[in-house]
Amino acid sequence: MKKNNYQINFVSLLLACCLFASLAGCKISYSFTGASISPEIKTISVQYFPNRSRGVVNPSLSQDFTDALKDRFKAQTSLELINGIGDVNFEGEITNYSTQPMAITGTERAALTRFTISIMVKYSNIIDPEGNFDATFSRYEDFESSIDFSSVEADLVKKILNQITEDVFNRAFVNW
Numbered sequence: 001m002k003k004n005n006y007q008i009n010f011v012s013l014l015l016a017c018c019l020f021a022s023l024a025g026c027k028i029s030y031s032f033t034g035a036s037i038s039p040e041i042k043t044i045s046v047q048y049f050p051n052r053s054r055g056v057v058n059p060s061l062s063q064d065f066t067d068a069l070k071d072r073f074k075a076q077t078s079l080e081l082i083n084g085i086g087d088v089n090f091e092g093e094i095t096n097y098s099t100q101p102m103a104i105t106g107t108e109r110a111a112l113t114r115f116t117i118s119i120m121v122k123y124s125n126i127i128d129p130e131g132n133f134d135a136t137f138s139r140y141e142d143f144e145s146s147i148d149f150s151s152v153e154a155d156l157v158k159k160i161l162n163q164i165t166e167d168v169f170n171r172a173f174v175n176w
Contacts, residue, residue, distance in 0.1 A: 035173040040127045043086035044079040046070045053097040061094055065161055072165040092121040116140040117160045123172050139163040
């Protein structure tokens with residue numbers, strides 16, 4: 001009886017080792033973000049996004065967006081963020097930062113105001129150039145017209161930049 005237990009344990013151990021050895025050669029890339037990044041891509045770079053929008057001026061927007069994009073990649077990838085040009089590179093400019101009245105009431109006053117930010121992004125991937133793109137990402141938030149824009153601006157900017165950085169990330173790394 002003892003001989004059979006040893007044989008079963010030995011066979012189980014042998015099967016487990018074979019299974020482990022066969023999986024050791026496999027490279028499985030899984031991410032909770034849904035990103036599919038080639039294992040050859042090691043570095044990422046984000047250039048400064050100058051603000052070339054007309055109208056309302058937000059002096060910190062360029063740095064805020066650039067930092068938000070870097071933070072998104074640091075949080076959701078294991079790529080090394082470098083200065084200069086990485087295996088994948090992001091560059092572009094802020095093209096729109098504006099407010100406009102929406103939902104005109106019977107008194108010809110706007111009940112809502114729409115705040116919009118648009119950013120042109122050029123994505124370059126030296127490992128897989130077929131994935132390169134030039135695209136404009138635009139998001140907006142509406143707020144009550146009775147509220148002073150300067151009192152909600154910081155929160156709206158943060159919310160919109162979060163949405164745009166998610167859109168850029170998804171376009172570059174999540175093949176939807």
